Amino acid sequence: MKALIQRVAEAKVEIGGKTVSSIGKGLLVFLGVEKGDAEKDIEYTVKKISNIRIFEDTDGKMNLPVKDISGEVLVVSQFTLAADCRKGNRPSFDNAEEPAKAREIYLKVVERLRSGGVSAATGEFAAYMQVHLVNDGPVTILIDSKNKA
Secondary structure, X not given: OEEEEEEEEEEEEEEOOEEXXXXXXXXXXXXXXXXXXXXXXXXXXXXXXXXXOOEEOOOXXXXXXXXXXXXXXXXXXXXXXXXXXXXXXXXXXXXXXXXXXXXXXXXXXXXXXXXXXOEEEXXXXXXXXXXXXXXXXXXXXXXXXXXXX
16 A cells, blocks of 8 residues: 655545645645555554654644644545656556456555544545645655565
């Protein structure tokens, strides 16, 4: 599972010109579910999203997680994070989990964030979305549950 985390001042998802979800200060998370992702990947990714210390403390150091700043999280499904670009110029998406299982895992990630006290909003799984954001910093970090070392 891959999670591209962006620290944002605000973010929103539009579908067909209508806003379906929006957040203020917090994290925009693009979540890519890959074949073989399981409970351990969900746990690892949720723990990282909830606890990654990328918000500034009173000394101006990135030392606070999203919960400590009463921030919000917007989770957007992003199967293209599973792209394999090693061969040729056309990405292969063979590593992406099949849609029904990917949706189930995506929803579990969102629910675990919420049950852990994080305010979490979503895009719409498998929809064509326009994502608008104001990246704060900019700060962008890639988390890969298969590459923990």
